Amino acid sequence: MTIAEANEFRALCDRAGIAVTHQRQVIYQVLSGMHGHPSPEEVYGRVKVRIPAISLATVYKNIHVFIESGIFCTVSLHHGSLRVETNHSPHHHLVCTGCRSITDIAAGDLGLPVKAHKLRGGFLAQRYAVDVLGLCPECQKSVS
Amino acid sequence: MTIAEANEFRALCDRAGIAVTHQRQVIYQVLSGMHGHPSPEEVYGRVKVRIPAISLATVYKNIHVFIESGIFCTVSLHHGSLRVETNHSPHHHLVCTGCRSITDIAAGDLGLPVKAHKLRGGFLAQRYAVDVLGLCPECQKSVS
DNA sequence: TTGACAAACGATAATAATTATCGTTTACTA
DNA sequence: TAGTAAACGATAATTATTATCGTTTGTCAA
Ligand SMILES: [Mn+2]
Ligand SMILES: [Mn+2]
Ligand SMILES: [Zn+2]
Ligand SMILES: [Zn+2]
Numbered sequence: 500m501t502i503a504e505a506n507e508f509r510a511l512c513d514r515a516g517i518a519v520t521h522q523r524q525v526i527y528q529v530l531s532g533m534h535g536h537p538s539p540e541e542v543y544g545r546v547k548v549r550i551p552a553i554s555l556a557t558v559y560k561n562i563h564v565f566i567e568s569g570i571f572c573t574v575s576l577h578h579g580s581l582r583v584e585t586n587h588s589p590h591h592h593l594v595c596t597g598c599r600s601i602t603d604i605a606a607g608d609l610g611l612p613v614k615a616h617k618l619r620g621g622f623l624a625q626r627y628a629v630d631v632l633g634l635c636p637e638c639q640k641s642v643s
Numbered sequence: 644m645t646i647a648e649a650n651e652f653r654a655l656c657d658r659a660g661i662a663v664t665h666q667r668q669v670i671y672q673v674l675s676g677m678h679g680h681p682s683p684e685e686v687y688g689r690v691k692v693r694i695p696a697i698s699l700a701t702v703y704k705n706i707h708v709f710i711e712s713g714i715f716c717t718v719s720l721h722h723g724s725l726r727v728e729t730n731h732s733p734h735h736h737l738v739c740t741g742c743r744s745i746t747d748i749a750a751g752d753l754g755l756p757v758k759a760h761k762l763r764g765g766f767l768a769q770r771y772a773v774d775v776l777g778l779c780p781e782c783q784k785s786v787s
Numbered sequence: 788t789t790g791a792c793a794a795a796c797g798a799t800a801a802t803a804a805t806t807a808t809c810g811t812t813t814a815c816t817a
Numbered sequence: 818t819a820g821t822a823a824a825c826g827a828t829a830a831t832t833a834t835t836a837t838c839g840t841t842t843g844t845c846a847a
Contacts, residue, residue, distance in 0.1 A: 518814055518823060536726040536745050539804085554826040559805070561824095562727060574726035574736065574745060575719045575772055579805090580833060582680040582718035583706060592718065593766045601680050601718065602766070621780035622737045622746070628719055628774040636765035662794060662843055683833085698797040703834070705795095723834090724804060789847085796841065805832075812825065817818100 500528065515568035525549050526561045527570070536574045575630060591629035597638030604631070644672065659712035669693050670705045671714070680718045719774060735773035741782030748775070 508527060512519045529545045530537075543558045565571040578599070589606035606627075615625045652671060656663045673689045674681075687702045709715040722743070733750035750771075759769045 520814070520824065522825070530727060530729060533727075533729045535730075536722075536728060538724045538726055540724070542727065552826075554828090556806080556827080557825060562725070566727075572728045572770075574722065574728050575774055578680075578718065580682045580684070581706070582682055583674060583677075583686065583710075584680060584716045584718050585674060585677045586679075593762075593768075595766075596769070604762075615777070618737075618748075618775070621783075622739075622775070623778040623783055624737075624775045625740070625777040626716075626775075628776055630719055630772040630774075631762070631766070631768045631770075632772055633759070633769040634767040639765075639767055664795065664843070666796070696797075698799090700798080700835080701796060791846095792844090794841105794843075796839105798839095799837085801834100801836070803832100803834075805830100807830070808828085810825105810827095812823105814823075815821090817820090 500524075504528075511570065515564075515570065517564060517568065522546075522550060522553055522557055523561050523564075525553075526558060527565070530562075530565070530571060591627075592631065593635070594630045594632050595635040595638055596632055597634050597641065600635055602635070644668075648672075655714065659708075659714065661708060661712070666690075666694060666697055666701055667705050667708075669697075670702060671709070674706075674709070674715060735771075736775065737779070738774045738776050739779040739782055740776055741778050741785065744779055746779070 505524075508524050509519050511527075512523070517523070526542065526546055529542060529549070533542070533545070539555070539559050539562055542562065543553075543555050546553055546558060562571070566573060578601075582601075586603055590603045591606055593602040593604055594600075595602075615623060617623050649668075652668050653663050655671075656667070661667070670686065670690055673686060673693070677686070677689070683699070683703050683706055686706065687697075687699050690697055690702060706715070710717060722745075726745075730747050734747045735750055737746040737748055738744075739746075759767060761767050
Protein backbone atom coordinates (compact mmCIF):
# COMPACT_ATOMS: atom_id res chain seq x y z
CA MET A 500 0.00 0.00 0.00
CA THR A 501 1.23 3.50 -0.75
CA ILE A 502 1.96 6.18 1.84
CA ALA A 503 -1.05 8.09 0.51
CA GLU A 504 -3.34 5.09 1.03
CA ALA A 505 -2.00 4.58 4.53
CA ASN A 506 -2.63 8.23 5.39
CA GLU A 507 -6.10 8.05 3.91
CA PHE A 508 -6.92 5.05 6.07
CA ARG A 509 -5.45 6.78 9.11
CA ALA A 510 -7.72 9.76 8.48
CA LEU A 511 -10.68 7.44 8.03
CA CYS A 512 -10.06 5.81 11.41
CA ASP A 513 -9.50 9.17 13.01
CA ARG A 514 -12.90 10.38 11.87
CA ALA A 515 -14.51 7.15 13.08
CA GLY A 516 -12.66 7.31 16.40
CA ILE A 517 -11.11 3.87 16.06
CA ALA A 518 -7.52 2.68 16.29
CA VAL A 519 -5.38 1.99 13.25
CA THR A 520 -4.37 -1.64 13.39
CA HIS A 521 -2.73 -3.84 10.81
CA GLN A 522 -5.65 -6.27 10.73
CA ARG A 523 -8.17 -3.47 10.38
CA GLN A 524 -6.30 -1.95 7.48
CA VAL A 525 -5.97 -5.24 5.60
CA ILE A 526 -9.66 -6.02 6.08
CA TYR A 527 -10.47 -2.56 4.76
CA GLN A 528 -8.23 -2.97 1.74
CA VAL A 529 -9.53 -6.43 0.94
CA LEU A 530 -13.11 -5.23 1.19
CA SER A 531 -12.37 -2.22 -0.98
CA GLY A 532 -10.89 -4.47 -3.62
CA MET A 533 -13.80 -6.91 -3.68
CA HIS A 534 -16.80 -6.77 -5.97
CA GLY A 535 -20.37 -7.72 -5.30
CA HIS A 536 -21.75 -8.65 -1.89
CA PRO A 537 -19.32 -10.83 0.02
CA SER A 538 -20.14 -12.68 3.22
CA PRO A 539 -17.87 -12.43 6.29
CA GLU A 540 -16.51 -15.90 5.46
CA GLU A 541 -15.48 -14.78 1.99
CA VAL A 542 -13.75 -11.72 3.39
CA TYR A 543 -12.02 -13.92 5.96
CA GLY A 544 -10.77 -16.20 3.19
CA ARG A 545 -9.09 -13.34 1.38
CA VAL A 546 -7.69 -11.66 4.49
CA LYS A 547 -6.14 -14.92 5.66
CA VAL A 548 -3.93 -14.93 2.59
CA ARG A 549 -2.27 -11.78 3.87
CA ILE A 550 -2.55 -12.48 7.61
CA PRO A 551 -2.65 -16.25 8.12
CA ALA A 552 -2.99 -15.91 11.89
CA ILE A 553 -6.07 -13.66 11.84
CA SER A 554 -9.19 -14.79 13.67
CA LEU A 555 -12.61 -15.02 12.07
CA ALA A 556 -13.95 -13.12 15.07
CA THR A 557 -11.70 -10.20 14.23
CA VAL A 558 -13.11 -10.09 10.71
CA TYR A 559 -16.67 -10.07 12.06
CA LYS A 560 -15.83 -7.41 14.62
CA ASN A 561 -14.23 -5.12 12.07
CA ILE A 562 -16.98 -5.54 9.52
CA HIS A 563 -19.39 -4.36 12.22
CA VAL A 564 -17.09 -1.49 13.09
CA PHE A 565 -17.00 -0.40 9.45
CA ILE A 566 -20.76 -0.63 9.18
CA GLU A 567 -21.35 1.32 12.40
CA SER A 568 -18.94 3.97 11.16
CA GLY A 569 -20.71 4.20 7.83
CA ILE A 570 -17.55 3.17 5.97
CA PHE A 571 -19.38 0.20 4.49
CA CYS A 572 -23.00 -0.86 4.60
CA THR A 573 -24.91 -4.09 4.34
CA VAL A 574 -27.05 -5.51 1.58
CA SER A 575 -30.64 -5.31 2.76
CA LEU A 576 -30.97 -5.22 6.51
CA HIS A 577 -30.29 -8.45 8.26
CA HIS A 578 -32.93 -9.05 10.87
CA GLY A 579 -31.17 -11.94 12.49
CA SER A 580 -33.98 -14.35 11.76
CA LEU A 581 -36.56 -15.02 9.10
CA ARG A 582 -39.58 -12.73 9.35
CA VAL A 583 -42.99 -13.50 7.97
CA GLU A 584 -44.99 -10.71 6.38
CA THR A 585 -48.56 -10.75 7.70
CA ASN A 586 -49.73 -7.61 5.90
CA HIS A 587 -51.06 -8.71 2.53
CA SER A 588 -51.65 -5.25 1.12
CA PRO A 589 -48.87 -3.74 -1.00
CA HIS A 590 -46.59 -1.79 1.27
CA HIS A 591 -43.00 -1.10 2.16
CA HIS A 592 -40.94 -0.69 5.32
CA LEU A 593 -39.45 1.97 7.49
CA VAL A 594 -36.49 0.29 9.14
CA CYS A 595 -34.96 2.11 12.08
CA THR A 596 -31.21 1.66 12.23
CA GLY A 597 -31.34 2.67 15.87
CA CYS A 598 -33.80 0.24 17.43
CA ARG A 599 -34.22 -2.14 14.46
CA SER A 600 -37.99 -1.62 14.43
CA ILE A 601 -39.87 -2.30 11.20
CA THR A 602 -42.94 -0.23 10.37
CA ASP A 603 -45.23 -0.62 7.37
CA ILE A 604 -45.89 2.23 4.94
CA ALA A 605 -48.44 2.11 2.14
CA ALA A 606 -46.99 1.38 -1.29
CA GLY A 607 -48.95 4.13 -3.02
CA ASP A 608 -46.66 6.78 -1.57
CA LEU A 609 -43.65 5.54 -3.49
CA GLY A 610 -45.24 5.24 -6.93
CA LEU A 611 -43.58 1.97 -7.85
CA PRO A 612 -45.18 -0.51 -10.26
CA VAL A 613 -47.38 -3.18 -8.70
CA LYS A 614 -47.77 -5.48 -11.68
CA ALA A 615 -45.02 -7.83 -12.84
CA HIS A 616 -43.11 -6.49 -15.83
CA LYS A 617 -39.84 -7.04 -17.58
CA LEU A 618 -36.96 -4.60 -17.09
CA ARG A 619 -34.45 -3.71 -19.82
CA GLY A 620 -31.88 -6.45 -19.39
CA GLY A 621 -34.51 -9.15 -19.21
CA PHE A 622 -35.05 -9.34 -15.45
CA LEU A 623 -38.71 -10.11 -14.68
CA ALA A 624 -39.67 -7.76 -11.84
CA GLN A 625 -42.47 -9.30 -9.79
CA ARG A 626 -42.41 -7.22 -6.63
CA TYR A 627 -40.61 -4.24 -5.19
CA ALA A 628 -39.48 -4.44 -1.59
CA VAL A 629 -38.38 -1.04 -0.38
CA ASP A 630 -36.65 -0.56 2.93
CA VAL A 631 -36.47 3.06 3.94
CA LEU A 632 -33.50 3.12 6.31
CA GLY A 633 -33.29 5.83 8.90
CA LEU A 634 -34.25 6.79 12.42
CA CYS A 635 -37.66 6.61 14.02
CA PRO A 636 -38.83 9.64 16.05
CA GLU A 637 -37.83 7.94 19.30
CA CYS A 638 -34.29 7.18 18.19
CA GLN A 639 -33.81 10.67 16.79
CA LYS A 640 -34.15 11.94 20.36
CA SER A 641 -31.44 9.62 21.69
CA VAL A 642 -28.83 10.61 19.10
CA SER A 643 -29.34 14.39 19.19
CA MET B 644 -63.01 -22.13 12.88
CA THR B 645 -66.11 -22.02 10.74
CA ILE B 646 -67.01 -24.48 7.99
CA ALA B 647 -66.41 -21.70 5.47
CA GLU B 648 -62.92 -21.05 6.80
CA ALA B 649 -62.12 -24.74 6.72
CA ASN B 650 -63.26 -25.01 3.11
CA GLU B 651 -61.30 -21.94 2.18
CA PHE B 652 -58.16 -23.45 3.65
CA ARG B 653 -58.85 -26.74 1.90
CA ALA B 654 -59.09 -24.90 -1.41
CA LEU B 655 -55.87 -23.03 -0.64
CA CYS B 656 -54.02 -26.30 -0.03
CA ASP B 657 -55.56 -27.81 -3.13
CA ARG B 658 -54.24 -25.00 -5.28
CA ALA B 659 -50.81 -25.31 -3.66
CA GLY B 660 -50.83 -29.08 -4.02
CA ILE B 661 -50.24 -29.76 -0.34
CA ALA B 662 -52.08 -31.90 2.19
CA VAL B 663 -54.56 -30.48 4.67
CA THR B 664 -53.23 -31.23 8.13
CA HIS B 665 -54.33 -29.99 11.50
CA GLN B 666 -50.91 -28.47 12.24
CA ARG B 667 -50.78 -26.73 8.90
CA GLN B 668 -54.21 -25.21 9.38
CA VAL B 669 -53.47 -23.93 12.86
CA ILE B 670 -50.17 -22.40 11.72
CA TYR B 671 -52.04 -20.72 8.89
CA GLN B 672 -54.73 -19.38 11.18
CA VAL B 673 -52.25 -18.13 13.74
CA LEU B 674 -50.20 -16.38 11.07
CA SER B 675 -53.30 -14.83 9.57
CA GLY B 676 -54.26 -13.48 12.95
CA MET B 677 -50.88 -11.97 13.72
CA HIS B 678 -49.79 -8.44 13.00
CA GLY B 679 -46.39 -7.15 11.99
CA HIS B 680 -43.44 -9.35 11.09
CA PRO B 681 -43.19 -12.35 13.39
CA SER B 682 -40.23 -14.68 13.55
CA PRO B 683 -40.68 -18.47 13.39
CA GLU B 684 -40.13 -18.61 17.16
CA GLU B 685 -42.97 -16.17 17.77
CA VAL B 686 -45.27 -18.17 15.53
CA TYR B 687 -44.22 -21.33 17.34
CA GLY B 688 -45.07 -19.74 20.67
CA ARG B 689 -48.62 -19.00 19.60
CA VAL B 690 -49.21 -22.30 17.84
CA LYS B 691 -48.05 -24.24 20.90
CA VAL B 692 -50.96 -22.82 22.86
CA ARG B 693 -53.33 -24.66 20.54
CA ILE B 694 -51.14 -27.71 19.82
CA PRO B 695 -48.80 -28.20 22.78
CA ALA B 696 -47.10 -31.21 21.16
CA ILE B 697 -46.13 -29.45 17.93
CA SER B 698 -42.49 -29.39 16.91
CA LEU B 699 -40.57 -26.22 16.07
CA ALA B 700 -39.36 -27.99 12.93
CA THR B 701 -42.94 -28.36 11.76
CA VAL B 702 -43.47 -24.63 12.14
CA TYR B 703 -40.35 -23.89 10.12
CA LYS B 704 -41.30 -26.41 7.46
CA ASN B 705 -44.79 -25.01 7.06
CA ILE B 706 -43.67 -21.40 6.97
CA HIS B 707 -41.43 -22.37 4.07
CA VAL B 708 -44.26 -24.22 2.40
CA PHE B 709 -46.47 -21.15 2.69
CA ILE B 710 -43.75 -18.92 1.29
CA GLU B 711 -43.01 -21.26 -1.63
CA SER B 712 -46.72 -21.38 -2.38
CA GLY B 713 -46.99 -17.62 -2.31
CA ILE B 714 -49.51 -17.76 0.54
CA PHE B 715 -47.21 -15.63 2.69
CA CYS B 716 -43.98 -13.85 1.94
CA THR B 717 -40.96 -12.74 3.89
CA VAL B 718 -39.83 -9.33 5.03
CA SER B 719 -36.83 -8.37 2.93
CA LEU B 720 -35.01 -11.33 1.51
CA HIS B 721 -32.97 -13.28 3.99
CA HIS B 722 -29.62 -14.08 2.45
CA GLY B 723 -28.61 -16.56 5.13
CA SER B 724 -25.62 -14.53 6.19
CA LEU B 725 -24.57 -10.93 6.50
CA ARG B 726 -23.50 -9.41 3.18
CA VAL B 727 -21.22 -6.43 2.83
CA GLU B 728 -21.96 -3.89 0.12
CA THR B 729 -18.80 -3.10 -1.80
CA ASN B 730 -20.41 -0.81 -4.38
CA HIS B 731 -20.34 2.69 -2.92
CA SER B 732 -22.36 4.38 -5.63
CA PRO B 733 -26.09 4.74 -4.98
CA HIS B 734 -27.81 1.68 -6.39
CA HIS B 735 -30.39 -0.98 -5.70
CA HIS B 736 -30.75 -4.72 -6.20
CA LEU B 737 -32.33 -7.21 -8.50
CA VAL B 738 -32.89 -10.26 -6.36
CA CYS B 739 -33.72 -13.46 -8.19
CA THR B 740 -36.15 -15.62 -6.24
CA GLY B 741 -35.04 -18.57 -8.35
CA CYS B 742 -31.28 -18.70 -7.88
CA ARG B 743 -30.96 -16.10 -5.10
CA SER B 744 -28.50 -14.02 -7.14
CA ILE B 745 -28.15 -10.33 -6.32
CA THR B 746 -27.39 -7.87 -9.12
CA ASP B 747 -26.80 -4.14 -8.77
CA ILE B 748 -28.90 -1.59 -10.65
CA ALA B 749 -28.19 2.13 -10.73
CA ALA B 750 -30.30 4.21 -8.37
CA GLY B 751 -31.10 6.92 -10.93
CA ASP B 752 -33.57 4.62 -12.67
CA LEU B 753 -35.91 4.55 -9.72
CA GLY B 754 -36.07 8.27 -8.99
CA LEU B 755 -35.90 7.97 -5.23
CA PRO B 756 -34.45 10.72 -3.04
CA VAL B 757 -30.74 10.43 -2.24
CA LYS B 758 -30.49 13.04 0.53
CA ALA B 759 -31.72 12.40 4.04
CA HIS B 760 -35.11 13.96 4.71
CA LYS B 761 -37.96 13.64 7.15
CA LEU B 762 -41.16 11.84 6.16
CA ARG B 763 -44.62 12.84 7.38
CA GLY B 764 -44.86 10.92 10.63
CA GLY B 765 -41.41 12.02 11.73
CA PHE B 766 -39.29 9.15 10.42
CA LEU B 767 -35.90 10.42 9.27
CA ALA B 768 -35.22 8.70 5.93
CA GLN B 769 -31.49 8.38 5.36
CA ARG B 770 -31.30 5.81 2.59
CA TYR B 771 -33.58 3.78 0.38
CA ALA B 772 -32.76 0.14 -0.16
CA VAL B 773 -34.86 -1.31 -2.94
CA ASP B 774 -34.96 -5.01 -3.67
CA VAL B 775 -36.61 -5.76 -6.98
CA LEU B 776 -37.79 -9.32 -6.52
CA GLY B 777 -38.30 -11.46 -9.56
CA LEU B 778 -36.62 -13.87 -11.95
CA CYS B 779 -33.35 -13.40 -13.80
CA PRO B 780 -33.27 -14.32 -17.51
CA GLU B 781 -31.70 -17.70 -16.71
CA CYS B 782 -34.32 -18.69 -14.18
CA GLN B 783 -37.15 -17.56 -16.46
CA LYS B 784 -36.10 -20.32 -18.84
CA SER B 785 -36.25 -23.02 -16.15
CA VAL B 786 -39.78 -22.16 -15.02
CA SER B 787 -41.40 -21.77 -18.43
C1' DT C 788 -64.96 -48.03 3.75
C1' DT C 789 -60.37 -49.61 3.39
C1' DG C 790 -55.59 -50.44 2.41
C1' DA C 791 -51.28 -48.84 0.08
C1' DC C 792 -48.28 -45.23 -0.34
C1' DA C 793 -46.59 -40.79 -0.02
C1' DA C 794 -46.62 -36.80 2.72
C1' DA C 795 -46.22 -34.80 7.00
C1' DC C 796 -45.12 -35.10 11.82
C1' DG C 797 -42.16 -35.04 16.30
C1' DA C 798 -37.85 -35.69 18.38
C1' DT C 799 -33.53 -34.63 18.10
C1' DA C 800 -28.92 -34.47 16.03
C1' DA C 801 -26.27 -31.67 13.04
C1' DT C 802 -24.82 -27.58 10.85
C1' DA C 803 -24.08 -22.75 10.04
C1' DA C 804 -23.79 -18.13 11.50
C1' DT C 805 -22.77 -15.12 14.93
C1' DT C 806 -21.48 -13.48 19.43
C1' DA C 807 -19.30 -13.70 24.04
C1' DT C 808 -15.41 -14.56 26.98
C1' DC C 809 -10.92 -13.99 28.38
C1' DG C 810 -6.04 -13.85 28.63
C1' DT C 811 -2.52 -11.52 25.73
C1' DT C 812 -0.86 -7.99 22.68
C1' DT C 813 -0.86 -3.51 20.69
C1' DA C 814 -1.99 1.34 19.76
C1' DC C 815 -2.82 5.91 21.68
C1' DT C 816 -1.86 9.71 24.77
C1' DA C 817 0.48 12.25 27.95
C1' DT D 818 8.52 5.70 27.27
C1' DA D 819 4.82 4.08 30.69
C1' DG D 820 -0.10 3.57 31.71
C1' DT D 821 -4.49 2.44 29.96
C1' DA D 822 -7.97 1.29 26.91
C1' DA D 823 -8.72 -0.88 22.64
C1' DA D 824 -8.02 -4.62 19.81
C1' DC D 825 -6.56 -9.27 19.00
C1' DG D 826 -6.67 -14.63 18.79
C1' DA D 827 -8.50 -18.75 20.51
C1' DT D 828 -12.33 -20.86 21.49
C1' DA D 829 -16.65 -21.69 23.99
C1' DA D 830 -21.39 -20.55 23.72
C1' DT D 831 -25.54 -19.19 21.54
C1' DT D 832 -28.94 -18.85 17.98
C1' DA D 833 -31.10 -19.95 13.85
C1' DT D 834 -31.98 -23.31 10.73
C1' DT D 835 -31.86 -27.73 8.48
C1' DA D 836 -31.35 -32.80 8.17
C1' DT D 837 -32.43 -37.38 9.69
C1' DC D 838 -35.36 -40.92 10.85
C1' DG D 839 -38.84 -43.68 12.86
C1' DT D 840 -43.88 -43.00 13.41
C1' DT D 841 -48.34 -41.14 12.19
C1' DT D 842 -51.67 -39.32 9.08
C1' DG D 843 -53.90 -37.75 4.74
C1' DT D 844 -54.99 -38.99 -0.05
C1' DC D 845 -56.83 -41.72 -3.44
C1' DA D 846 -58.01 -45.63 -5.98
C1' DA D 847 -60.32 -49.88 -5.49
MN1 LIG E 1 -44.75 -5.26 6.44
MN1 LIG F 1 -25.04 -3.86 -4.37
ZN1 LIG G 1 -35.85 3.51 16.44
ZN1 LIG H 1 -31.97 -16.57 -11.20
